[in-house]
Amino acid sequence: MTGRERHGTGARLRRMLAYAVLILFALVFLYPFVIQTATAFKTEPDAAAHPLSPIPDPVTTEAFAQVFGGTGFPLWVVNSLAVTLLITAGRVFLDSLAGYALARLPFRGRGAITAMVLAVMAVPGVVLLIPKFLVLNQLGLYDTYTALVLPLIVDAAGVFIMRQFFLSVPPSLEEAARMDGAGVFRTYWSVILPMARPALITLTILSFQSSWNEFPHTVVAVQDPALYTLPRGIANLVAGSLGAGTQYPLKLAAALLATIPVAIIFIVFQRYFVRGAAEGASKE
Missing domain, CATH: 1.20.5 (Single alpha-helices involved in coiled-coils or other helix-helix interfaces)
Structure with a gap:
C-alpha cells in the first residue's frame, strides 16, 4: 500500500x-x-x-382531547400569539432602528452605548427578575398585557445582530440616497432595510422563539390565570393543577403542541436563519 x-x-x-x-x-x-x-x-x-x-x-x-377540553390551553394559545406577535414586531423594528443608528450615524457616545449593549447581553436574565417586578408594580402595570410585552419589546442581542449587518452595507448607497434628497429615516427605511432581509429573518425567528417560550418574565409580570401564556400555563399543569396522578400524557401533549409553531417557523426559514447568522458572525 x-x-x-x-x-x-x-x-x-x-x-x-x-x-x-x-x-x-x-x-x-x-x-x-x-x-x-x-x-x-x-x-x-x-x-x-x-x-x-x-x-x-x-x-x-x-391526552390531546383533555388538553383542549379540560385546561385553559386555547386561552393560553391566544395570549401567547398576541404577546409573541407584538414583541416580535417591536423587536424587528426597534432593534433594526437602533442597530442602524449605532452602525451608521455619527454621534457622541456611540461607542459607549455599543459597549453598554454588549454588557447587557452578558447579564443573566434571572438577575433582572426582581427589578422588573418592582418597576412594573410601581408603574401600575403589573398583571396586565402591557407588563407581558413592554419589558421585552427591545432586545440587546437583536440590536447587536442588526448593527453587525449594517456595518457591512457600502456607504456609497447612503451617499447616493442623500444626493437624491432622502433623509436619514427614508434612507434607512427605503434603501438600507430592504437589503437586510437575511438579518431581519434571523431576528424574527430568534424573537418569535424567545418570546413564545418566555417563562421567567411571565412569573413576575402577571398573576391572573386569564393572562397566562403557554409556558406559564404548561408550568401550571406540570405543578399538578388538575389534581392527583402523574398526568404525563396530558403534560407532554400540551408541551408538544406548544413546540409546533416554533418548529414550523424555523424549518420554513432555516436557510435564511443560517445565512443571517453567518453574515453576522463574519463581521465580528
Whole structure:
C-alpha cells in the first residue's frame, strides 16, 4: 500500500468516526423529543409503567382531547400569539432602528452605548427578575398585557445582530440616497432595510422563539390565570393543577403542541436563519 493510499484510508476512517460521533450526539439530543411525542399518545397507565418506551401501547389521542377540553390551553394559545406577535414586531423594528443608528450615524457616545449593549447581553436574565417586578408594580402595570410585552419589546442581542449587518452595507448607497434628497429615516427605511432581509429573518425567528417560550418574565409580570401564556400555563399543569396522578400524557401533549409553531417557523426559514447568522458572525 502506497503512502497516498494509506493517507486516503486514514482520512476515510476519521470521517467515518466523526459521522459516528455526530450520529451518537444526534440520538442523545433527539431521544427526549421522541419520548415526549410517544408519551403524548400513551394512556396514563402505559406512561407510568413504561415512561422511556418510544412506542405507545395502545396509541390514543385522549391526552390531546383533555388538553383542549379540560385546561385553559386555547386561552393560553391566544395570549401567547398576541404577546409573541407584538414583541416580535417591536423587536424587528426597534432593534433594526437602533442597530442602524449605532452602525451608521455619527454621534457622541456611540461607542459607549455599543459597549453598554454588549454588557447587557452578558447579564443573566434571572438577575433582572426582581427589578422588573418592582418597576412594573410601581408603574401600575403589573398583571396586565402591557407588563407581558413592554419589558421585552427591545432586545440587546437583536440590536447587536442588526448593527453587525449594517456595518457591512457600502456607504456609497447612503451617499447616493442623500444626493437624491432622502433623509436619514427614508434612507434607512427605503434603501438600507430592504437589503437586510437575511438579518431581519434571523431576528424574527430568534424573537418569535424567545418570546413564545418566555417563562421567567411571565412569573413576575402577571398573576391572573386569564393572562397566562403557554409556558406559564404548561408550568401550571406540570405543578399538578388538575389534581392527583402523574398526568404525563396530558403534560407532554400540551408541551408538544406548544413546540409546533416554533418548529414550523424555523424549518420554513432555516436557510435564511443560517445565512443571517453567518453574515453576522463574519463581521465580528
